[in-house]
Amino acid sequence: MTEYGRGRGSEPWHPEDPLYGDQGWTGHQTQQGQAPHGSDPQQQYQQDQQYQQAPQYQQPYPEQYPQYAQNQQQYAQQQPQQPPQQPQQYAPPQQGQYPQYQEQQQAYAPQAPQQPVYDSQGWDTGQGQYLSAAQVDAYAGVDPYAQQPAAGYPDGAPDLYATPEAFPPPQPPGRRHLEPEPAEQEEEPESGFFADGGGRDGDEDDDPSGDGRRGGRSKGGKPKKRSGTACLIAAVVIIGVVGGGGYYGYTYLKARFATAEDYVGEGSSETVDVEIPKNSSLAQMGNILKKQGVVASVEAFTTAANVNPKGKSIQPGVYTLKKKMSAAAAVGLMIDPSKLNVITVTEGMRNAKVYEAIDKKLGKPDGTTKDVALREAKNLGLPAWAGNNPKLIDPLEGFLYPTRYDLSKDSTPESLLKQMVKNASDKYSELGVEGKAKELGLENPLQVVTVASLVNAEGKNHDDFRKMSEVVYNRLKKTNDVTNQKLEFDSTYNYIKGKSEINFSIKEARALDHPYNTHFVKGLPPGPIGNPGADALSATLNPDHGGWMFFVSVDGDKTTFTQTYEEHLKLVDEFQARQKQKNGG
Structure with missing residues (x-):
């Protein structure tokens, strides 16, 4: 096909040709010479009838139709000459005048198309059927020199909207907002949980229509089945939630209203050492005892401890307990410090x-x-x-x-x-014992501990400890001419003897030659005579500085300190008198 039309000659392009333009709303793009989409389709149809009533024919080539050429010349001779300014026009021959011409004319004459069908808004629905190009002269009345498309849909390139890969054709403006189709109801699976076979989810099947949608029902196919695995999982989750809630509810009600499990009696013959860490709560203690097999439940132990007035005074440590004891028996044993498996x-x-x-x-x-x-x-x-x-x-x-x-x-x-x-x-x-030895006038840190042991042995409380340490430091001075640097502490004599006696013979004590006997030797003993505590150590490092040189406990409870030897002798006489009355002398 050439740019002038179909065939070797110049043929007009008829508006009814499918390539001429858009014949109503069919989704095709507008071609050259097409009427706007907004025009009235009835008006367009009337224009098509005008082409049938007054067609304009183009002269065929003489070599194709010789008979027609002769008739045309005769017809031209019979017509009067027109002025040169007017273009020459031809009237169609009368019926029966040129038989062969009439036969050719019928072949080219277009037939009226079938009445098209329009919707409520005047748009062509595309349901009307038009005559094919073989029946209709698609090129009558069209300028042969106008540029035309290279190919048409009927005889040229295929309609791209008809391919499976194409998008659906656009709708007219009045039909672009249609109501959504009602969703189809899914059918139940045919055979329980695994009706779809193998537990495969039916939504995973590809859509055979190729429209890119998923999860719907394919055209002409069976309804998709819900996955049995998904239903099974949902059932398991529901059962788990209900069962778990029931279990916790039962546990709560049991702990709230039921009586705690407990053993009866003092326990079996089998014993076990149980260690209670520091800062343990009653619940933690009960948990330890339950794991060791001592009590039957934590609740029974905590209840018994709360009921006992001394239940909250249980000390940490190691207890030797019997297995399968009642909670009350276990608490009663643990509140007794002597039952602790400890050394104090x-x-x-x-x-x-x-x-x-x-x-x-x-x-x-x-x-x-x-x-x-x-x-x-x-x-x-x-x-x-x-x-x-x-x-x-x-x-x-x-x-x-x-x-x-x-x-x-x-x-x-x-x-x-x-x-x-x-x-x-x-x-x-x-x-800081090592650093303060010289500050206190002592030779080494061991002497600091030794002083603290003497203070702890002779004193009664912290106040006594401070005054007692002052006595030690004053008697150790080289200027001490009252005791001649002797401490004369009874505790050192008792340490040698392994005793803790108050009444003993001073004469015997002063005669005993021993490095630890401060009644015999000057200065401090070689080492401590006991294990001083924190109060005695603190008092040793911070003496009273009251100038105390002597002390005596008249009644055995209170210690009295003096600065002079005369005051001390009076107290000694008072003490001896008390001792005679006490012994019945």
């Missing part, structure tokens, strides 16, 4: 008493711990400034720090001694 080193307690307590608690033969202490003294963690005097009775004296020590199944004499020495060393380092 009191302030001023001598090492000999500590060794005996360890042997008893660990079930060792008498003297076991003392032998370990004397044999392993250098390996138990003493400070470098301690244990160097060969005159020491016990190198560990003064280094078994007073506090409570919990025992366990793994406790040994050596482990306990190491722990006690460490506590003492840490405390002395905290107080």
Whole structure:
């Protein structure tokens, strides 16, 4: 096809040709010569009838139609000559005048198209059928020199809107906002949870229509089935929520209203060591006891502890308890401090008493711990400034720090001694004993601990401790001509004897030659005579400075301090008189 039309000659382009323009609203783009979409379709149809009533014919080529050429010449001779200014026009021949011409004319004459169908807004619905190009002269009455499209939809390129990959054609303005189609109801699965087979979700199937939508029902296909796996999971979740809620509700009601489980009696013959850590609550204690098999439930123990007036005074430590005890029996045993599986080193307690307590608690033969202490003294963690005097009775004296020590199944004499020495060393380092020795006029830190042990042995309280330390420092002075630098403390004599007697013979004491006997020797003993506590240590480092030289306890409870020897003698006489009355003399 050339740019002048179809065939070798110049043929007009008829408006009814599908390539001429948009024949109503069909979604095709407007072609050259097309009427606007807003025009009246009835008006367009009337224009098509005008083309049928007054068609303009183009002369065919002579070599194609020789008979028609002769008839045309005869017809031109019979017509009058027109002025040269007017273009020459031809009238159609009369019927029957040129038979062959009439046959050709009928072949080119367009036929009236079938009446198109319009919607309520005047738009062509495309349901009307038009004659094909073989029946209609699509090129009559059109300027042959006007530029035309290169191809048409009927005989040229295919309609792109008809391909499966194409988008649906656009709708007229009046039909662009249609109501959405009602959603189709999904059908139930055919066979329970796994009707779709293999647990595959029906929504995962591809849409065979190719319109890019998912989750819908394919054209002509069966309705998709809901996944059995999804239903099963939903059922499991619902059952879990309901079951869990029921379980917790039952647990709450049981704990709220039911009686706590408890054993009866004092327990079985089987015993167990239970350690209660520091700062443990009653609930934590009950949980530990339940795990060890002592009580039946935490609730029973906490209830019994709250009912007992001393239930909240249970101390931390190790308790030797029986299994399957009633909660009340367990609480009654634990409120008794003596039932604790512990060793308590009191302030001023001598090492000999500590060794005996360890042997008893660990079930060792008498003297076991003392032998370990004397044999392993250098390996138990003493400070470098301690244990160097060969005159020491016990190198560990003064280094078994007073506090409570919990025992366990793994406790040994050596482990306990190491722990006690460490506590003492840490405390002395905290107080700065080593640095303050010279400030107090002492030779070494060991003498500071020795003074503290004497103060702790002779005094009754913290106020006594401060005045007692002042007495020690004043008697140690070289200017002391009253006692000649002798301390004359009864506690040192008792330490040698292993006793704690108040009434003993001063004459015997002054005659005993021993490094620890301050009635016999000048100055301090070689080492401490006990394990001083925190109050005695603090008082030793901060004496009273009242000038005290003497002291005596007349009634055995209150200690009286004096600065002169005369005042002291009066108090001594009063004390002896009391002692005679007490002994019936």
